Amino acid sequence: MATNILMPALSPTMEEGKLARWLVKEGDTVKSGDILAEIETDKATMEFEAVDEGRIGKILVPEGSEGVKVNAPIAVLLEEGEKAGAVDIPAAMKSISEAVKAEAPKKAEAPKADAAPKAEIQKAEAPKAEAPKAALAPSPDGNRIFASPLARRIAAGKGIDLASLSGSGPRGRIVKADVESAKPGAAKPAAAPAAAGATSGASLGVAGLPDARMFYKAGEYEEIPHDSMRKAIAKRLTSAKALIPHYYLTIDCNLTALMATRAALNAAAGKNAAYKLSVNDFVVKASAMALMKHPDVNASWTDTAILRHKHADVGIAVAIPSGLITPIVFAAETKGLAAISNEVKELAVKAKDKKLKPNEYEGGGFSVSNLGMFGVKSFTSIINPPQSCIIAVGVGEERAIVVDGKIEVATMMTVTMSCDHRVVDGATGAKFLQTFKQFIEEPASMLL
Numbered sequence: 001m002a003t004n005i006l007m008p009a010l011s012p013t014m015e016e017g018k019l020a021r022w023l024v025k026e027g028d029t030v031k032s033g034d035i036l037a038e039i040e041t042d043k044a045t046m047e048f049e050a051v052d053e054g055r056i057g058k059i060l061v062p063e064g065s066e067g068v069k070v071n072a073p074i075a076v077l078l079e080e081g082e083k084a085g086a087v088d089i090p091a092a093m094k095s096i097s098e099a100v101k102a103e104a105p106k107k108a109e110a111p112k113a114d115a116a117p118k119a120e121i122q123k124a125e126a127p128k129a130e131a132p133k134a135a136l137a138p139s140p141d142g143n144r145i146f147a148s149p150l151a152r153r154i155a156a157g158k159g160i161d162l163a164s165l166s167g168s169g170p171r172g173r174i175v176k177a178d179v180e181s182a183k184p185g186a187a188k189p190a191a192a193p194a195a196a197g198a199t200s201g202a203s204l205g206v207a208g209l210p211d212a213r214m215f216y217k218a219g220e221y222e223e224i225p226h227d228s229m230r231k232a233i234a235k236r237l238t239s240a241k242a243l244i245p246h247y248y249l250t251i252d253c254n255l256t257a258l259m260a261t262r263a264a265l266n267a268a269a270g271k272n273a274a275y276k277l278s279v280n281d282f283v284v285k286a287s288a289m290a291l292m293k294h295p296d297v298n299a300s301w302t303d304t305a306i307l308r309h310k311h312a313d314v315g316i317a318v319a320i321p322s323g324l325i326t327p328i329v330f331a332a333e334t335k336g337l338a339a340i341s342n343e344v345k346e347l348a349v350k351a352k353d354k355k356l357k358p359n360e361y362e363g364g365g366f367s368v369s370n371l372g373m374f375g376v377k378s379f380t381s382i383i384n385p386p387q388s389c390i391i392a393v394g395v396g397e398e399r400a401i402v403v404d405g406k407i408e409v410a411t412m413m414t415v416t417m418s419c420d421h422r423v424v425d426g427a428t429g430a431k432f433l434q435t436f437k438q439f440i441e442e443p444a445s446m447l448l
Helices: 091-109 115-128 132-136 149-158 176-180 228-243 256-269 279-293 337-352 426-441 443-447
Strands: 003-006 016-022 035-040 045-049 054-059 065-069 073-078 246-254 299-301 306-308 314-316 318-320 323-325 366-370 389-393 397-403 406-420
Touching (some): 149 176, 256 406, 279 426, 279 443, 389 426
Antiparallel strands (some): 016 035, 035 045, 389 406, 397 406
16 A cells, blocks of 8 residues: 655754755655655755655655645655556645646746745645644654554554554654564553643743834845745744743953963964864863853753753854854763864864754753854853753953953953853852853863
């Protein structure tokens, strides 16, 4: 029996994506693990793997299609011996496919005029909403179960509870082999605590902002449609700012010793060095060391508990043409300055090429946002959930300071930390910044 290949959820926060490129064509035989397509999310371009074996009977969504909802059918997979002519594609799916195909050439000629057709495509998808639910149905405890359609049919026939199985497919998806090897009536694991429940902002009662276009005359502005990354950034940061009780702490750090240490280390490495240290590399290392001394800061909020992290996983805000992304240096407390420097450079390149994988930018316990290279003296950042703190790092510049009653010139850097007050109390945040300042002003102390 033919089964639908569904638009995958390639990250926990993904709601829709762009089907950038098909790597198979109708009639091709595929097996579990084969790469079917490249999917462009709001953060990166990722490969989509097959979870079942069979033959591609029909491609429903052409490559280049944007705004494809997670769990929407994108192709039909035929079983062995099944003919493509026997597949009855619902009328709704035909209309969607035809609408998307008609829209593709229009986008190449007039990208600004695609809002209305896209809206019509989304409306056409509404009647088929019931079908995709089967591949991502919730378990009785409220957690979603990822399973292929074929695995679900076999499980239903054998009386197997999918919630009792662990998937061996891509990203933990339950596939045919998992169900065939399972015994009917297997005991279910204990339900996970409802700690991952997201807090809704519906109860805030905040009115929406008016459309900015109503304040300006037509023809006096250029309208640039939102891409998937810009929409994701807007949604995520609006929620973070509205739902997380931010407060801010600012401290000045003397970089005189750090700049001397940095210059000495870079000089010792020579021209063909395997590393070239930046001030930001010291900031990342100092953050990691301070997090290990203040574990209350290295934590995340849930509705039932605070998650205290065992390692200092430090995110680095990277500006890319389409927005902002925060790749993570994991277990930064265990890495030297050279290793951190090289890893940050590698992650930045992958971020700008949209080649980061979700496990390289999701999670983390703390973030660093540095605008010093633009000459910015100080600023505040919005917390990047599920993290609880982020530091905003300004430029290192010469300033007049008072030392023992005398005015001296020193290279100073202003750092402002944004804290989630549900997790980090004011005194806790202040103590963290004191330790961070100590590491920055006395770089050798990071070796102790």
